[in-house]
Each structure stands twice: as structure tokens, then as C-alpha cells.
Amino acid sequence: MTAEFHGWRVVGAAFLLAVFAWGIGFYGPGIYIATLAAGRGWPVALLSAAITWHFLVSAALVAQLPEWHRRWGIAGVTRAGLLASAAGLLTWGFGHQPWLAFGAASLTGMGWALTSGAAINAMLSPWFERRRPAALAMAYNGASMGGILMTPLWAWLIAGWGFGTATLVVAALLLAVVWPLAGRLGRGPETFGQFADGAAAPPPSRAEAPARGRAALLRDAGFRSLCLAFAIGLFAQMGLVTHLVSLLVPALGVQGAGLAMAMVTVFALLGRSLTGLVLPGGRRRRWAAAATFLVQLAGSAALIAADGGVALLLLGCALFGVGVGNLLSLPPLIAQAEFPAAEVGRVVALMQAINQAFYAFAPALFGLFREAASAEAALWATLALQGLAAVLVLRR
Structure with missing residues (x-):
């Protein structure tokens, strides 16, 4: 009797890890700023700088992740x-x-580096080759669920028991739920006598050149074009998603803007799941990335054209949301198609480090552009960056 393929259990564990990782390290910072500014009177500028530090710490550490995985x-x-x-x-x-x-941001930035996108890719890569797009899409959907589940949980805990108790409860849940799963996440198919994708035999071995270091990857034209395209695309995405609620409130009200943001998250989940099922192989994955940037560009165009109209605003949120999910899952899948297996982990980690170093400054710069020009001008800048990313990702 054939043993059940253990890889999908690893996907389930990675999904739960992503729920907490994004709920704490990605969606959490906005909650920290709002709560501490209102409750303790801490300056918003200082808190915003601390959140930028959170992402910069993560960017500095995540590039080391493959070496740390091999050592520990x-x-x-x-x-x-x-x-x-x-x-x-x-x-x-x-x-x-x-x-x-800044001390808190240093610690959460470290946690974000060790538990987010590059880490999840490293956990699933040994288990999946042919079916990796679907497996990564399912695991990364935990990131979207982190926004859907953790944001209301934060709000409920803070309203009922205060911010300090809320952080204690979330920290306890994180350790209670994910700590026991970490052992499962750290084991490969050989531990269970299985092979990637549940195959009956290992794939044919092939000779590969030794994995290159970070300096050599930075000289690789394919890596540079891929990294630059996603750095620009994620910069545009992070700037817009941080300010989207405030852009929607005048037309939709606070409650309506909140529902529209929930719709962004739902479409991120749907877009990522669909792409995981139909994503082509090989170099054609760059075309899927270009299409994603163009869908987000169309979303920005709808937001610009809406002029307060509810239908176009919601259409813009839906189109923008489709790209939110794919910009997380596509980089490791393109890396899988274009780089030797021994290099994929290093490529993904280095790309995530560079991308985070870029988008750490996006919320502040988007806000400054809004203040210096207008919200519409900031949206036009976002649209231009999305178009540039679509062009760059097709260059090798």
C-alpha cells in the first residue's frame, strides 16, 4: 500500500506559518502605528521610521537565510x-x-525575515518540482488569510483588553500553534522515503555547476532584470496598499473602505490560486508576471478614472488585488524555471532582500508625493512604475 504523500501536510503547516508571519510582520505594522500613536501619543513620524527599520532589518537578514538553513x-x-x-x-x-x-522593530524584522516568503519557498522546494506552482500558491494563501483573520483579531483584542495584552495573546498563539509544526516544516521527503511530487522514483540525476554566490548572481543579467522588475512592482504595490484606505474613505466612508480592502485581499487569494493552477512552465512565466503588472496597472487606471464613482473604485480594487497575490508567489516560480535547483534558494532570498530594501521606503515616499502634488499624481506615478515593471520583467 502506497504511503500518503506527506508534502501536502507540509503545505498545510506552511499555510499556518504564513497566517501568523503576515499577520505580525506585514499587516501588523499598520496596527502598531495606529495604536501607539493614539494610545501613547508617540509621534507618527517616529513610528513610521521604526516600521521602515523593521523591513530594512529583514532585508539585511533574509539574504543569509540559505546559509543559516544549511548550518542550523x-x-x-x-x-x-x-x-x-x-x-x-x-x-x-x-x-x-x-x-x-526600534528595538521592537529589530526583533519583528528578524522574525519576518526567518518566517516569510523565502523561508516558505525553502520549506516546499524539496517536496515539489512539477507541482510547485500549486503548492506555493496554497501555502502563500496563508498570507492573504493573515490579513483576513489576524487584522480583525488584533482589533478585537485591542478593543477588549488593550494593546499590551493583545500582543501577549498573539505571541502565545504563535508559539502554541506554529512551534510544534516547525519540525514538520524542516523535514524533506527523504525522511519519509518519498520523492518530490509524490513520485514513485527519484527524478533522473543531472550534473549541475556549483551554486554561485551572491556577487555572481548580481552580475547575472537574468537575475538583475527579474529582481529590478519585482522591486519596482512591489514598491508601487506597497506604496498604494498603505494609502489605499485613505484614498477610498472620501467616496466609500470608513466602513466601505474597510470592505474594499477586504475585497483586495480576497482577490489576491483568488488570483494567486488561479495562477498556481494554470501557470505555464519555462521562460513563459515571465509573461505571466508581465500580465500581472499590467492587471495592476489597469487597477490603478480605474482608480484614477473613478473620480468618486463607486463602481470604478471597486473594479480598481479588484484588479489591484489580483496582482497583490501574484507578486508574492511568482518570483520563486520564475527562479525555479530559470536557475539551477542548487541556486534557487539563494536567488529567492537575495531577491526578497533587495525587494524589501526598496519597498521599505514606499509608504513614506508615496505619502510625500501625495502631499507635494496630489493623490491623483501619486496614482499616476504608481501606474507608471507598474508599466515599467511589466517591460523590465520581459528583458533578459
């Missing part, structure tokens, strides 16, 4: 990330001096 194992590194995230949450929740925001 995926399970050990993931558990270190869980501890860093929990400690950072408690520092955010119980620190009573504004300067402690």
Missing part, C-alpha cells in the same frame, strides 16, 4: 524566527519609551 536546519531557524517575533510583539506591547519602537 530549517526547523531551528524557523523556531528562532518565532521567538524573535514573539519577543518583538511583547516589546511593542509593553515598551513605554518611544525609542523602544
